[in-house]
Amino acid sequence: MSFSLPFKYITADELAEIIKSKPASALKDFAVVDVRDSDFAGGNIVSALNYPSDTFHATVDELVKKLEPVPKVIFHCALSQARYIELFLGPKAARIYAEIRAQQVPNPSTAQQVYVLRDGFSGFQSKFRHDPELIEKFNKYYHD
Structure with a gap:
């Protein structure tokens, strides 16, 4: 029995390149969805929802309605690990969304x-x- 995930992984460098590419723009060419809770207040990726x-x-x-025309949707939580997909919220949210x-x-x-x-x-x-x-x-208080 094979199990396939409804998402792919993207690295920090690949995402940085997307964000910095011109004329790419958030909510037109890509969207970053941050599923962290209170720690979102300690900083976020520019333009993240x-x-x-x-x-x-x-x-x-x-969210599905809002992002319907967006070709790339990138989810993340604090760690976005997949080993325990139900414990890490980024992969779980990506699966539910898809x-x-x-x-x-x-x-x-x-x-x-x-x-x-x-990561x-x-x-x-x-x-x-x-x-x-x-x-x-x-805010380094949240991350150091």
Whole structure:
């Protein structure tokens, strides 16, 4: 029995390249969905949408509608590990989103690829925390 995930992984460097590419723009060419809860206040990837894990099930329908025309959707939590997919919220949210989208948008106008940020926000901020084009509102209190 083979099991395939409804998403692919993307590295911090690949995401940084997407964000910095011109004329790529958030919510037109890509969307970053951050499912962290209160730790979102300690900084985030520029233009990230915060859909906290504790309310994700209640808001996923809205998110599917909002992101319907976006070709790349990148999910992350603090770590975005897949070994225990149900424990790490980035991969779990990406899976739920992809399943709901397949139900609600059977004939999408735009093909969409769903990604999970490898190593999550922790990995991304450790590499790019000093780059204001990539990270905003960073507070080291939350991350050191």
